[in-house]
Amino acid sequence: MVTNGQQDENPAHAAARVKMQAKKVAVFYGEAQALHDVDLDIREHTVTALIGPSGCGKSTFLRCLNRMNDVIDICRVEGRIMLDGEDINTPSLDTVHLRARVGMVFQKPNPFPKTIYDNVAYGPRIHGMTSGKSELDEVVETSLERAGLWKEVRDRLDEPGTGLSGGQQQRLCIARSIAVNPEVILMDEPCSALDPIATARIEELIDELRTNFTIVIVTHSMQQAARVSQRTGFFHLGELVEVGNTDQIFTNPDDQRTQDYITGRFG
């Protein structure tokens, strides 16, 4: 059993610094509006879970946080998203640099068709973050260590990343994203392709990672949201219906729609 995701009773937690802030964020795919005026504070060193039925806009919102929607031609984002008080949609802002600060882990593990070592070394190399082999070795080791994968792969760093099991591949992708030392990690259904044991390991890892990073996770599993997060936001029909401390959302939500969703009453 995982014992992570204990609810944070620390009153100081409520005053945690806001790392990212969404203000009146609206997203359109062509004429269709996918998100309506979302206001959400992402607190530092906190796991924020976004839940809601399919098509509710939670992934769309997540993708706004590092401008992944830019690559979709018909997609238009309105409103402001601040990272440390700075608007990330400023045209002058370099998205490559932004995505190094706000990393992402996807639903399906997607290691590069390269060796385990090169998967993790890829980011530091293209961002020119290390000088010399020994420094890069160290970053690769630390990242794999933090992702809880080092012990399993230390003797096979030259083997292809795609040869690992699904759970290991996902942890490799997490190692790859933390190798560039991001501040925020976005996770889109990171466990949906994994078995319960591999899922438990990732959940344990998420809880450890929040010491150093700020995490936003989209999940279809409400139990997972309850286990790993301290804050939970519920999306429905493109609206952020309710956001609050995870223990409050799962014991006594304010909004009837949240209540209906988490108790399985949505058609």
Add this chain to the structure above:
Amino acid sequence: MERTVKAFDNDLDALKSAAAAMGGLVEAQVADSVRAVVRRDIDLAARTREVDERIDDMEIEIQDLAQRILALRSPVASDLRAILGALHIARDLERMGDHAKNIAKRVSALSTVAELQGLNGIVRMARLARSLIKDVLDSYVNGDTEAALRAWRRDEEIDEMHTSLFRELLTYMMEDPRSISYCTHLLFVAKNIERIGDHATNIAEIVHFIEEGSRFAESRPTSDDASVTVVDSTDREQGT
């Protein structure tokens, strides 16, 4: 709104029905135990004590059902409160049953006494306790927090009756030492009824928790001064 998984609703309905049925049994048991005292009916007292075993079994059935739902359905929010609430209600009902059993146990001792004083007070207390039990159980079945709150406030009346009956029985004992034996038994009966009322107010609080996810805003009423009541000889001379 209807739930996608209907079997879950059936489980919760079954749990609530079981708790309500247990409540009905306890309500009748309380009434019977006091009736046995008033009539000094040893057979009725024996039957009342047997019912307690059935009540204990029902609590276990409710616990098993709740455990199964918790394990299989991972309930949250109002569903979780409904299950926790049913468990707590079953526990309070079981305690009420124990008190009723204790009342019934005193019948054999009381049956040797020709004439009992103070029974009217017992009957009045029991009548009120019974209506309190009925009202909190109705409020549970109907999810009616207003009715629960009204019942919860009425426990104060039982406490007041208990204090006044306590004084009355003390007075009888001072007047005639031969009454000490039966009056002591009646004091325990009154205390048991008073505790039954307390458990009924617990249930009212649980109903509020199930429906609203919070406790009553006001603090619990209590007017039970029996524990600090003293009747001295001056009182008796003044005829109080």
